[in-house]
Amino acid sequence: MINLHPLRSFRFPVIAECINPDIFQSKKREEIEELKVWEGNKQKKLGELFNVEEIKTENQTEMTGITIHGDASKIRRIGANMTNGEIVIHGDVGMHLGEKMKGGKITVHGNVGGWAGSTMKGGTIEIHGNASHYLGAPYRGSSEGMGGGKIIVHGNVGNEAGAHMRKGIMKIYGNAGQFVGFRLRNGIIYVQKDCEGRAGACMTKGTIVIGGFLESVLPTFTIDGVKKKAKIEEDEVIQAPFYLFLGDLTENGKGKLYVAKEKNPQLSHYERLL
Amino acid sequence: MEFLIRNGFVYDPINGVNGEKMDIAVKDGKIVESVNERKARKIDASGMIVMPGGVDIHCHIAGSEVNTGRLLRPEDHVKDFEPRTPKTRSGVGYSIPSTFTTGYRYARMGYTTIMNPSMPPLEAKHTHEELSDTPMVDKASYPLLGDWWFVLEYLSQGNIEELAKHVAWIMTSTKGYAIKIVNPGGLEAWGFGQNVHSLDDQVPHFCITPREIIRGLCKVNKLLNLPHTIHVHTNNLGQPGNYVTALETMECVKDLACDSKPAIHITHCQFSAFNGDDWRTFRSGAESIANYVNSHSHATLDMGQVIFTDTTTMTADGPFQFGLYGLTGNKWVNHDVETETSAGIVPFRYRRKSYVHAIQWSIGLELALLIKDPWKIFLTTDHPNGGPFTAYPKIIAWLISQKAREVTLKKINPRARSRSLLPSIDRELSFYEIAVMTRAGQAKALGLKNKGHLGIGAEADIAIYDVNPESADPSKKYKTVRRAFKRAAYTIKNGAIVAKNGEILKHVEGATMWLDMQTSQPVKITEDMKRRFKEYWTVEYENYPVTENYLEVSHPIAVKADV
Numbered sequence: 001m002i003n004l005h006p007l008r009s010f011r012f013p014v015i016a017e018c019i020n021p022d023i024f025q026s027k028k029r030e031e032i033e034e035l036k037v038w039e040g041n042k043q044k045k046l047g048e049l050f051n052v053e054e055i056k057t058e059n060q061t062e063m064t065g066i067t068i069h070g071d072a073s074k075i076r077r078i079g080a081n082m083t084n085g086e087i088v089i090h091g092d093v094g095m096h097l098g099e100k101m102k103g104g105k106i107t108v109h110g111n112v113g114g115w116a117g118s119t120m121k122g123g124t125i126e127i128h129g130n131a132s133h134y135l136g137a138p139y140r141g142s143s144e145g146m147g148g149g150k151i152i153v154h155g156n157v158g159n160e161a162g163a164h165m166r167k168g169i170m171k172i173y174g175n176a177g178q179f180v181g182f183r184l185r186n187g188i189i190y191v192q193k194d195c196e197g198r199a200g201a202c203m204t205k206g207t208i209v210i211g212g213f214l215e216s217v218l219p220t221f222t223i224d225g226v227k228k229k230a231k232i233e234e235d236e237v238i239q240a241p242f243y244l245f246l247g248d249l250t251e252n253g254k255g256k257l258y259v260a261k262e263k264n265p266q267l268s269h270y271e272r273l274l
Numbered sequence: 275m276e277f278l279i280r281n282g283f284v285y286d287p288i289n290g291v292n293g294e295k296m297d298i299a300v301k302d303g304k305i306v307e308s309v310n311e312r313k314a315r316k317i318d319a320s321g322m323i324v325m326p327g328g329v330d331i332h333c334h335i336a337g338s339e340v341n342t343g344r345l346l347r348p349e350d351h352v353k354d355f356e357p358r359t360p361k362t363r364s365g366v367g368y369s370i371p372s373t374f375t376t377g378y379r380y381a382r383m384g385y386t387t388i389m390n391p392s393m394p395p396l397e398a399k400h401t402h403e404e405l406s407d408t409p410m411v412d413k414a415s416y417p418l419l420g421d422w423w424f425v426l427e428y429l430s431q432g433n434i435e436e437l438a439k440h441v442a443w444i445m446t447s448t449k450g451y452a453i454k455i456v457n458p459g460g461l462e463a464w465g466f467g468q469n470v471h472s473l474d475d476q477v478p479h480f481c482i483t484p485r486e487i488i489r490g491l492c493k494v495n496k497l498l499n500l501p502h503t504i505h506v507h508t509n510n511l512g513q514p515g516n517y518v519t520a521l522e523t524m525e526c527v528k529d530l531a532c533d534s535k536p537a538i539h540i541t542h543c544q545f546s547a548f549n550g551d552d553w554r555t556f557r558s559g560a561e562s563i564a565n566y567v568n569s570h571s572h573a574t575l576d577m578g579q580v581i582f583t584d585t586t587t588m589t590a591d592g593p594f595q596f597g598l599y600g601l602t603g604n605k606w607v608n609h610d611v612e613t614e615t616s617a618g619i620v621p622f623r624y625r626r627k628s629y630v631h632a633i634q635w636s637i638g639l640e641l642a643l644l645i646k647d648p649w650k651i652f653l654t655t656d657h658p659n660g661g662p663f664t665a666y667p668k669i670i671a672w673l674i675s676q677k678a679r680e681v682t683l684k685k686i687n688p689r690a691r692s693r694s695l696l697p698s699i700d701r702e703l704s705f706y707e708i709a710v711m712t713r714a715g716q717a718k719a720l721g722l723k724n725k726g727h728l729g730i731g732a733e734a735d736i737a738i739y740d741v742n743p744e745s746a747d748p749s750k751k752y753k754t755v756r757r758a759f760k761r762a763a764y765t766i767k768n769g770a771i772v773a774k775n776g777e778i779l780k781h782v783e784g785a786t787m788w789l790d791m792q793t794s795q796p797v798k799i800t801e802d803m804k805r806r807f808k809e810y811w812t813v814e815y816e817n818y819p820v821t822e823n824y825l826e827v828s829h830p831i832a833v834k835a836d837v
Contacts, residue, residue, distance in 0.1 A: 141349040
């Protein structure tokens with residue numbers, strides 16, 4: 001198991017996709033210190049930026065683990081392309097956390113920058129703080145969204161969470177910004193609390209469940225009925241009345257948008273259409 | 275600076291040198307008879323191929339269209355970037371690389387001259403600014419004239435001489451090199467939401483037909499003695515059954531050719547060689563086109579080969595691009611360039627498992643292999659429409675080795691595989707033929723006298739590839755060939771080693787070539803013309819021409835016109 005302690009607070013972004021259990025595996029401490037990272041426009045060695053500490057352990061899962069202690073809010077692309085193992089971060093993390101990851105687990109006890117879990121295909125990211133914009137969304141301009149895996153956020157998230165998502169589960173136990181599930185193609189997004197608006201814009205399939213307040217539903221959604229519950233996962237079913245909307249009709253979409261009935265009396269006029 | 279390139283296997287088709295072991299002497303940026311052996315720096319090319327620097331007749335590398343493509347596709351850049359080095363500047367881009375990266379990548383492959391084929395006259399300044407920022411290569415641009423209002427007007431009056439004078443004026447004012455015609459008449463019609471579908475359809479409001487535009491500009495080309503022929507992107511491009519249009523387009527200027535010199539260049543011919551009634555019955559029309567080209571000498575083609583990759587299509591053919599948007603549902607840009615032309619951009623992915631894409635891949639190679647004379651067909655991908663230019667080594671491998679084609683054939687759509695003509699073609703091109711298709715033929719078609727060959731007095735643009743034609747059997751060791759052409763052992767530009775083993779050693783500026791047209795009398799710009807500039811263009815007449823100080827390195831080529 002490897003512990004990383006940042007040696008100083010970073011002024012420039014650090015691109016460190018080498019912080020990845022697949023790469024650390026079977027490497028000695030000295031070899032890990034030699035790994036290349038970019039700090040701003042300068043190429044550096046990992047050992048110059050972090051104190052690398054190796055802890056001997058017998059436990060198989062812990063052996064491939066990486067723990068970061070301290071502020072990593074300038075460090076980008078941690079765990080990019082990882083396929084197994086675990087990364088635990090005690091502190092904030094920068095952008096592109098777990099980009100294109102295919103397996104393993106990342107746990108963050110802090111806040112996360114933009115594009116966390118961007119284009120991920122498998123594995124789990126659990127964030128105990130807030131996540132910024134573009135959670136699980138592809139890079140700007142791309143339509144290749146999240147293709148699997150699970151993202152759990154216990155805090156709030158920014159705009160465009162789960163944009164272009166094709167598969168997978170995203171659970172947000174806080175508030176969400178605008179455009180949750182923008183151009184959603186499949187998969188499930190659950191927002192336990194409030195949503196800023198424009199949820200599910202241009203979605204074609206998939207499910208968005210909003211348990212809190214949503215000021216208005218886009219006019220291109222049509223009401224389908226009132227449901228007693230909404231299923232997120234096998235062992236997670238939300239028992240509360242929900243309005244079910246279908247859309248987005250501008251895209252001939254058949255996506256499902258569940259909005260909690262009790263928290264949204266302003267949507268009650270839709271019931272007349274049923 | 276003097277050089278002596280020793281013991282290389284030299285392929286210089288223009289001078290008839292076919293793989294002979296010989297020395298090449300270079301002095302002051304030119305190829306010379308001999309140099310002082312003691313003083314000269316020696317490059318040991320033993321066991322390597324020495325060719326003239328590569329020439330690319332058709333690649334979209336600069337201009338407003340390319341730049342809009344860059345803006346449209348940030349995701350294309352994030353996956354492919356080059357950091358700054360002490361010698362080179364940083365850059366991004368896979369299918370539409372930034373200007374510096376474009377130059378470096380061409381130099382790494384041993385290319386030294388490239389042609390940017392579509393420049394709306396209105397956007398000429400932008401194009402030249404970007405071309406000036408494209409290092410390592412000499413370049414030129416073709417103004418789009420097939421739908422320029424003045425061209426259409428003079429043609430509808432039948433006034434070829436007056437038109438020739440104005441084309442001469444626009445060629446010099448936009449610092450252009452050849453007449454580019456895209457979907458003649460169709461782009462003008464597209465301004466009104468229409469298109470033309472055959473050579474004899476009427477262009478709205480002008481009472482002329484695409485046939486008259488092509489023939490008219492072909493006559494103008496001849497009157498002006500331009501070094502290249504007209505450069506035509508045919509009507510109905512990208513539609514099933516359009517090989518007939520391509521044949522008709524070539525046939526319609528047959529009588530205008532003389533002295534067995536070509537009269538027309540059909541560009542990215544793969545996109546114009548579709549047979550079938552619709553996408554279901556889609557099949558290759560390459561055989562008919564190849565038969566025609568084999569029996570006529572007035573036309574040259576370039577491949578427009580498709581590569582299975584994610585790329586960005588961009589042409590001045592607005593209606594075609596709109597159709598492509600309809601097919602893919604992808605993000606898109608479509609643009610009407612005032613009174614001149616149009617443009618469109620759609621990102622596109624060619625997939626091996628798609629029947630149509632696999633047939634398209636096959637068509638490009640069929641054309642190259644079925645046309646017997648390599649001087650008539652050139653290697654391009656219509657960068658970035660068929661794929662990025664960095665895929666040229668792959669195409670060379672397919673052309674040089676049947677085994678390489680079979681390996682790819684195994685991976686493509688089974689229905690396309692059973693319909694492809696490729697399994698029945700056992701032709702494998704030699705290095706000599708590759709040298710014709712990638713440099714000599716293109717330089718000859720472009721009328722570049724000092725490029726594309728290694729004769730005395732030619733510019734010292736030389737590419738050396740680390741593959742031994744004596745010991746390596748290219749048809750079996752196609753991967754060695756591919757690797758060699760991907761990273762030239764040496765690229766020499768104007769007598770300086772600019773790249774070695776795929777590393778850029780020196781950042782050099784390439785020249786922008788343009789035609790300095792000399793007519794018998796200066797072209798009269800009438801008050802009426804100026805008035806129309808005021809009324810119809812967003813740019814005043816006075817600001818329209820590109821002045822020479824716009825070009826970083828200007829290389830005017832004087833051409834004496836017959837008008």
